Amino acid sequence: MTLTIFFNELKRYFYSPVAYVISAVFSITVGWMFFNSIIQYIAQIQAIGPGGEGQISFDNIIFSLFGNVNFLLLFIIPLLTMGLISTEKKYKSIFVLYSAPIDDWEIILGKYFAAVFVALFMICLTFIFPVILHFAGLSDKSFFFSGYLALFFNILLYTSLGVLGSCLSENQMVSGLISFAMIMATWMLSWVTQITANYYFVELFHYIGLSLHFESVAKGILNYSDLAYYFSGTFFALLVSRKILNARNW
């Protein structure tokens, strides 16, 4: 039944203006950021003078582009996920799901994958940028592959936190804010390393913070600890979401 819920959620996303409005805002913002990166790149080349193209790496544009998209996801994912469970609880349509012969996992996963799909759909809209850079003469495209892979992992984790936030309140604005705070926290945990000199703390917060893993994957260095981080974080958030749904029986 996960698929039934998945397709129903997708239908509801795309029948309402939500997915289109968020996609449009996302595309315009990312496009504007990309345009600015190109302008900056050209300005830097012109400042150096003839032969400057070889001295300034194109990779910086790509990294900053993925960094910007990742920053936007901080806002986009809570917007996409805030109503997933909270509005169902508020309008009591959750009873349709509760009374059906399905497990709470199927409810959580169906909704989760639908939100991931919509987020990936938005990411697909940015595929135009590698195409533009290809025609501009960029030959090494491996950065794009690793960058998109890092975004994909981030989307998996952020969306699971979004689903969790949506389970925590019947008010979708509150759910959205909780999701935003949790996603923001994954970033901020890395910053804690700057205020302590304790080796163990630094190592711990380096690991549980997102930055290290995002940068690592985006640079094409994918190791088991990154995969373990993303998948265990995602699984944990979904598990807690399921527990919250199941709390009605406590």
Add this chain to the structure above:
Amino acid sequence: MHAVVVDKISRSFGVNKVLDNLSFSIKEGSIHGFLGPNGAGKSTTMKILSGLLAPHSGEVKIFGESLTEHQKKVKKQIGILPDELPLYYDMVVSDFLHFVARLNGVDLLLIEQYVDECLKKTGLEENRGRIIGNLSRGYKQRVALAQAMVFKPKILILDEPTVGLDPNSVKEIRELILSLKKDHTIFLSSHILSEVSLMCNDLTIINRGKIMATGTVEEIHQQFKTKNILVCRVHSISHLEKIQNLEYVNKLETKQLSEHEYELRVDINSTNDMRAELSEAIIKNKMGLLTFNEEKLDLEKLFLEVIK
């Protein structure tokens, strides 16, 4: 055979014990009424029966199978219309019913047929393409009822199905529920006692989480009969004092209905059945017995008596 057997279920919310050792059963093919004042635990019971909530103790059996142990299998046999309508207001009526049918395991090849039949039964055919949020209150209620029955469950649990509707819609929904009796066992809660007395064969009355009475309406009448009053109509009241002086008569009231017809309201000071003795006394005194009835409490009085 019993469609539902509720065996000593209890449920608390925090320190508040909402249901306390509740036991009753629902006969297959009947419309079973569920009455109780606000906060009595009706909605909680209905949610437990449909698997929306789990009891903290006790067991619910649906056609002999435990709801907790065989939840997936048993839930397919139960459709619920909760007190708050479970609707996706942004969805189109037919899409919503397709979704509910699929969710409840209806085969893909049969879904269209099930949805069509359900739309026809609930009078929603003309509204199948409309967005639920744009429908009137009465039609939303119909859609909510349709979602409970679209996958053809054997048991329908209806929590106050006519609340908030205009009189015309109330009449239509009642007729619809009565028409569903042939295909479903119906468990219905309502605040409207006349509705329950019109529609239900059996009754369970609950108060503060405890069963006050359960059985047929007649059985409950017998159980809670506090006064034994016999009402008869006679031609003449010429020997009225002889009736009044009978040792088992507590009080006698007379009312003239027409020139040769009187109504006697005899309050019997015993809970024993004195109909034979009283009718014999009336005939013996040549008062011309026309009709003879036992006065029954109407459902409203009975309900108040039970929850007292």
